[in-house]
Amino acid sequence: MELPPAASTSASTPRWQWSRLPALAPTALYAALAARQQVFAVEQLCAFQDADGHDLHAWHLLAWVDAGAASSLAAYLRVLDPGRKYSEPSIGRVLTVPAHRGIGLGRTLMIEGILRTREIWPGRPIRVAAQQRLETFYASLGFRPVSAPYDEDGILHVDML
Numbered sequence: 001m002e003l004p005p006a007a008s009t010s011a012s013t014p015r016w017q018w019s020r021l022p023a024l025a026p027t028a029l030y031a032a033l034a035a036r037q038q039v040f041a042v043e044q045l046c047a048f049q050d051a052d053g054h055d056l057h058a059w060h061l062l063a064w065v066d067a068g069a070a071s072s073l074a075a076y077l078r079v080l081d082p083g084r085k086y087s088e089p090s091i092g093r094v095l096t097v098p099a100h101r102g103i104g105l106g107r108t109l110m111i112e113g114i115l116r117t118r119e120i121w122p123g124r125p126i127r128v129a130a131q132q133r134l135e136t137f138y139a140s141l142g143f144r145p146v147s148a149p150y151d152e153d154g155i156l157h158v159d160m161l
Helices: 026-043 105-120 132-139
Strands: 015-020 058-067 070-080 090-096 127-131 150-152 155-160
Touching: 026 058, 026 070, 026 090, 058 105, 070 105, 090 105, 105 132, 127 132, 132 155
Parallel strands: 090 127
Antiparallel strands: 015 058, 058 070, 070 090, 127 155, 150 155
């Protein structure tokens, strides 16, 4: 599957950090967890257990944007190892923080995540448990639905490969 080109952004190009949880500095881990809470719990008004026990069995992709001497987390996703939640490697917890939305960073993040997942598990399909409202976005990246819509934490989702 060939990936569509990433949209050009007006912000500086993100600096990618790809690592397992034990290798993340406490400040990077804090930034990722704070962004996940901001987007998934506060913005989406969803009470759920974000610290779900899977983070230790995942790769974490963080997109940092430098602004002068400071860096801020602009986007994040995690990739669960095959067999951890699904038989395939799976991309989840995909987010762009509000200050960096509307410039194509979500697409760039997903493309980067897909490429890195393919490097580790070549030839394996990749699963996403997509919020149904984002099905078209994931379809534009080559994912296809493999389940009927289902409710997860009060939000309709669909599994896609």
